Amino acid sequence: QVQLVESGGGVVQPGGSLRLSCAAFGFTFGSYGMHWVRQAPGKGLEWVAFIQHDSNNKYYEDSVKGRFTISRDNSKNTLYLQMNSLRAEDTAVYHCARDFRSGSNYFDYWGQGTLVTVSS
Amino acid sequence: DIQMTQSPSTLSASVGDRVTITCRASQSISRWLAWYQQKPGKAPKLLIYETSTLESGVPSRFSGSGSGTEFTLTISSLQPDDFATYYCQQYHSYSLTFGGGTKVEIK
DSSP, X not given: OOEEEEEOOEEEOTTOOEEEEEEEESSOGGGSOEEEEEEOTTSOEEEEEEEOTTSSOEEXXXXXXXXXXXXXXXXXXXXXXXXXXXXXXXXXXXXXXXXXXXXXXXXXXXXXXEEEEEOO | OOOEEEEOSEEEEOTTOOEEEEEXXXXXXXXXXXXXXXXXXXXXXXXXXXXXXXXXXXXXXXXXXXXXXXXXXXXSSOOGGGOSEEEEEEOSSSSOEEOOOEEEEEO
């Protein structure tokens, strides 16, 4: 069955960097757009970034533009999020999520998430 | 960016109650709206997309309606498994945005 497993979270100082990974199982990864969505502790959901199935298009939420980079390796069935210049307000559980169908921009499968804590 | 506003933020209800959650968009999003259910410590679950289409496996007591800027999620008869937080999400344009959530609590 479809499974998404995030990793790479941890504690990092403000200004630091972290790379998150999302391993995909149970579906043809290279056929689906993928997203990152985050949730600060006790708060609501916030969309972060999207990458098209073939990496030709990428979109970002305004507050992460220029700091975060979404990428994917379809040969490894893996999605990435490179996060630089981290700020306290980036502290959140980061979920990867699959596009329901190519370009739909809503999410039918989610990973359980990986916690990123930005603190000195 | 399109702002999504949900109301109420918290709702107390009993098993068997009819429950309605409202989601308003700051500009027209046509029918490009999805609803999710999230339980504590779990990932969100897709319930409804394109305003009113039920995701496979979602019970028929859930329904969605609306268009333009005003949308509703209705649970016709609340069940014990439905106590959770519900989020709307617009996918009319980037940045994709969510409502602030509605927590459905036991009365």
